[in-house]
Amino acid sequence: MLVANVDPEEIVQSARVQGHASMRRDPELHSLAYGSRYAVGDIPKFAFPEESSPASVAYQLVHDEMQFDGNPLMNCASFVHTWMEPEAEKLIMENINKNLADQDEYPATQLVHARCISYLANLWKTPKGVKAVGTATTGSSEGIFLGGLAMKWRWRARRQKEGKDASKPNIVFGANAQVALEKFARYSDVEARLVPVSSRSHFALDADEALKLIDGNTIGMFVILGSTYTGHFEPVARMAELLDDLQARTGIDVPIHVDAASGGFIAPFVYPDLKWSFELPRVVSINASGHKFGLVYPGVGWVLWREEANLPKELIFELHYLGGSEETYTLNFSRPACQVIGQYYNFIRLGRQGYTRIAGNGLANARLLSRSLEKIGVFEVLSDIHRPKGESYYTVTHPDANDDVHKVSATPATKSPDDLFQKVQAGVNQLLKDDEDINRFNAGLPVVTFKFTPEFKAEYPLAHQSALSLLLRVKGWIVPNYELPPHCADVQILRVVVREGLSEDMIDQFIRDLVWALKMLTEAREDVQALLCSKDPVVSGAPMDPIPQAQLSHNGREEVSPTTLAERDQSGKHLFLTAKLDKMSDYAKDRLHARKNWKEAFAWARENLTNARDSAWKRAHRKGIPLGEHTLGGGKSPESKAKGQASYSGAC
Structure with missing residues (x-):
């Protein structure tokens, strides 16, 4: 993967806080993984470190940083295998x-x-x-x-x-x-x-x-x-x-x-x-x-x-x-054996029997997941491995080739997760009786792709599949949401790759978490609507009033009274919070999986951005940087308030 070089000096110096303490010079702490020179000091991310580190320190630093990766077992986005037997790992x-x-x-x-x-x-x-x-x-x-x-x-x-031209090959x-x-x-x-x-x-x-x-x-x-x-x-x-x-x-x-x-x-x-x-x-x-x-x-x-x-x-x-004399046809030379x-090991350990069982189990679990999604009632399944031969997503979604038995209903997820899950499981159990005959179904990979039904999107226009993918990440599931190829790029789908590690028990839990995410998404409709209709420009993302020209002193710096500074500390959020809440969610996305739900993540983002605002105001005042006299909230003039209210009178 291509990456651009970063200038560490510029980044670190611009972000360093005055009086920042460092433990780099304490030799007694080098051998302790959590008390080393890196515990408070800087981790050398971009510049090659000048000094060596104890093995335990280096290990703990890398080990801890890797904890921010997703769980490979719950990574439903990747086709790459994530588990091997202990004997295979020993050989490797x-x-x-x-x-x-x-x-x-x-x-x-x-x-x-x-x-x-x-x-x-x-x-x-x-x-x-x-x-x-x-x-x-x-x-x-x-x-x-x-x-x-x-x-x-x-x-x-x-x-x-x-004797023909060979200058214009195509594939x-x-x-x-x-x-x-x-x-x-x-x-x-x-x-x-x-x-x-x-x-x-x-x-x-x-x-x-x-x-x-x-x-x-x-x-x-x-x-x-x-x-x-x-x-x-x-x-x-x-x-x-x-x-x-x-x-x-x-x-x-x-x-x-x-x-x-x-x-x-x-x-x-x-x-x-x-x-x-x-x-x-x-x-x-x-x-x-x-x-x-x-x-x-x-x-x-x-x-x-x-x-x-x-x-x-x-x-x-x-x-x-x-x-010796060796023949080779590869792009790489050195590579691990x-x-x-x-x-x-896998070939002689599993043989045809083992590979057949593992692949068959994966396809059976993929069919289970496909039917479960359809039973929920808000998804269309685009993959066809759960459909009998002769039927496909195309025949199901086109009236001239439709079968009423295979229609996808559009019942919104308004019940509790447990009630919905019981409904899903009861319907799926009836369909699993003759599932052993794999030749009944369309051939394909153990992959399940699905999207919201048109009826669901019409009822919940603010509920996006990307948000569903993000909510599943809160539970640890990595489920990508992406566009189909050109000519179908207006359609977005979610995908689950059913690998060997995705058992029936995990599918049960995935369905529970998916229903929870749907409830969060649908029940948040009123909250989102209220935010979009908010009179606060900070929340709604509406245009701000123009910032008046600052009053400058004789040395070119702004004259700031204690009252003005207090007003700014109260109202300066317009410098940092003018983005809509969906912009805030981008800021919180990396931490979202560690939070209980998206509301807590938004609160976390707001708190951190507010702290950054306060620090910026104080630094600006200390350095004498002119920032203007614009205020919101308590410091806003009655005329400006009336103007702002008029701007939003017909918004919702």
Whole structure:
């Protein structure tokens, strides 16, 4: 991640309080983690520290700072795996100092790496007699880049052999693609042709629309097995059929790289009959993330090519300076070997049976959550893994293809959390009787995406999904709220990734906390309306009266009497509190998860801002800085008060 450099001198000096005490020079406190030179002094955040620190001090500082991170187990935003068995962790720690690039020095590690490639080639249905090749990566982003480069070089060689122009390559993929796909196109100077998505295409690639964007300059296609936005699988087999027909008609040969970052460790186990991998000749390469549903800590990924002919030899480097002759095709050189060893542990520990059970449990819990959300009555679920085959969010929301049984009601959350939860659980229990047959349902990732119903938004126009996401953060849940891809960007959705650690018990608690957040959101409507209709410009965010010119003394400084200073201390809040309450909430957002509710967080923000105001007034007066004679509240003139009231007489 790119970050900008910060000048610590300017920041620290401008914020330092006069007389600030420091314990840096007390040698007796260096060895105590909570009494060290950093307990009161400055933590060196930007400038390299000049002196060393005891190990216990350094550990405690870093340990404490990490407590401000969210809880990985309750992070419903991320696809990345967050738990491994103690035996796996032990293996990782035993091999954490090994470099995967040192092939000659660590032959056993290279053997494990080769076995993982063979396991995946078998898992992704490489035809008999075909020798797949592949490599471990740091993640799917690197795998996508390597797969895209191979397609570009093969396309360029073919165009040059035919005597055709090879200066304008393009690649086609859905507008729902993860940023890694767009990075490849931009960094490799390849035109990205994005296929618009819609509810009809399940917010993923529309194969027929994609075909319209292909021409002789198309190096290949990225097809996604598991959309980051909604979890839908894109139609790999359908796209392959269309490209086969295109080649038969026009001679244009367009290969497919499958981005199976998440689906590569889901589909083979729970959807074994789904055609998406190397059994389709059109699919030339596949990437997957071991640190997602491969169940390994970050970061390890994999990329495989169907056969050696799909990987141009010009891209492979041969190294001789590590003691032997080695071939490599990666973007990174040095990288940890321990995650590859952790992946191998999972393969032999879990096998097909274990991976199938874990993936199946995740999908079952995702269906449970989906149905629970629909039973609450204020959400539409856009993901389709809980719907029988042939039904989708599109068919449910369009009257001409609608089924009354699957309509989403719009009952506002006015009951207590316990009553609502009992209603949800009773309805879900009836739907779980035949849930064992996974083939009844649409294929996809264990991902649940949802949004407010139009009826709920009409009844509660001030209730925003972003506020719901923030309230869930109070309870510790990290649930992102984001816009759908272009052409659907006016729709915002919430997403929960159901990983292995999200059990049924946790889903029960999540629903309880979600209902609580809904009640907070809906019951606050009257409070928010009152604030918006407030006559106080500080709260409502209305324009302030103009500030009169200050009376200056002979030396250019403002003449300030004790009475004037008292009035300013009483009314100076207009310098710091002119923002609306939603601006204050931004200030309090980082601390919100540690507070009981949003009201307390707002009070906390107001108190801290008021203290800052008082300090600023005193510093300004001490330095003789002219600030004007404008006052509010008790110091405001009757004429000004009348003017302010007139401004708001018709606001609400």
